[in-house]
Amino acid sequence: xxxxxxxxxxARYFARHALGQPISGIDVRDERIxxxxxxxxxxxxxxxxxxxxxxxxxxxFFADAGPAWLYLHFGMTGDLVYYRKAIERxxxxxVVFDFENGAHLAYDDMRLFGVVDLVDDPDAFIAERRLGPDxxxxxxxxxxxxxxxxxxxxxxxxxxxxxxxxxxxxxxxxDEALYQTSxxxxxxxxxxxxxxxxxxxxxxxxxxxxxILRAERGLDRPPRYLIHRREEGERCPLCGGTIRxxxxxxxxxxYCGKHQR
DNA sequence: TTCCATGTTCCGCA
DNA sequence: TTGCGGAACATGGA
Numbered sequence: 001x002x003x004x005x006x007x008x009x010x011a012r013y014f015a016r017h018a019l020g021q022p023i024s025g026i027d028v029r030d031e032r033i034x035x036x037x038x039x040x041x042x043x044x045x046x047x048x049x050x051x052x053x054x055x056x057x058x059x060x061f062f063a064d065a066g067p068a069w070l071y072l073h074f075g076m077t078g079d080l081v082y083y084r085k086a087i088e089r090x091x092x093x094x095v096v097f098d099f100e101n102g103a104h105l106a107y108d109d110m111r112l113f114g115v116v117d118l119v120d121d122p123d124a125f126i127a128e129r130r131l132g133p134d135x136x137x138x139x140x141x142x143x144x145x146x147x148x149x150x151x152x153x154x155x156x157x158x159x160x161x162x163x164x165x166x167x168x169x170x171x172x173x174x175d176e177a178l179y180q181t182s183x184x185x186x187x188x189x190x191x192x193x194x195x196x197x198x199x200x201x202x203x204x205x206x207x208x209x210x211x212i213l214r215a216e217r218g219l220d221r222p223p224r225y226l227i228h229r230r231e232e233g234e235r236c237p238l239c240g241g242t243i244r245x246x247x248x249x250x251x252x253x254x255y256c257g258k259h260q261r
Numbered sequence: 262t263t264c265c266a267t268g269t270t271c272c273g274c275a
Numbered sequence: 276t277t278g279c280g281g282a283a284c285a286t287g288g289a
Contacts, residue, residue: 270284271283
């Protein structure tokens with residue numbers, strides 16, 4: 001489930017299992033998952049190295065294998081699986097890292113929308129892609145968010161999902177933030193009150209943090225979250241209204257027809 | 262069989 | 276210039 005919180009969990013998982021372990025081999029099982037890098041260069045750049053640290057910016061993941069960085073984007077169905085026995089290798093493992101200790105880390109991705117690549121410099125990558133601030137860092141400031149909202153037009157959900165405005169929010173968490181702030185997903189950005197802009201800013205951070213904290217403890221998102229009610233006609237756990245379905249920014253959108261205005 | 266899916270990119274149009 | 280709709284990508288799962 002790769003939006004920001006999921007990628008953060010993957011980053012921690014990667015750090016827990018793979019950091020400092022010498023890479024003894026790499027099996028690129030499906031080259032279609034590779035970005036710009038060719039298979040041979042990818043393997044030669046990483047074998048014999050060990051990952052030293054990890055970074056995440058929005059949905060983008062980087063692991064330092066100096067001088068090159070491993071880059072991962074999880075697309076819609078990307079996942080990481082650390083395992084010891086060959087039989088445990090996941091079904092859609094596209095790239096497998098073998099470590100000297102005999103364990104393996106698979107990048108698993110059924111739909112192949114993800115990317116495995118090498119980059120020279122994460123900061124340059126972030127700048128080139130024109131990614132906005134990561135909402136869980138100090139670079140995400142209310143002032144900046146307010147300024148962007150003032151200049152922007154269109155539906156508020158589109159703004160939340162635009163990676164050049166905020167990096168990391170996808171379809172589910174955009175709906176969640178709007179639901180929890182009682183804002184209709186199709187409301188024009190120019191019709192948000194300053195209190196609503198502030199509430200949205202706060203809600204985004206709180207929801208992402210809460211999801212990560214709970215996931216670390218093996219807990220799902222709280223029962224009051226819209227994420228458990230993504231179906232037309234469901235009951236809204238906050239106000240008893242009816243959950244509606246529409247399309248915004250090209251994506252299926254769920255909202256409460258009663259309390260989101 | 263048909264519809265839908267947590268993402269990104271590209272094209273055409275207003 | 277900005278924003279949006281639609282399609283494409285690849286592969287299931289319900």
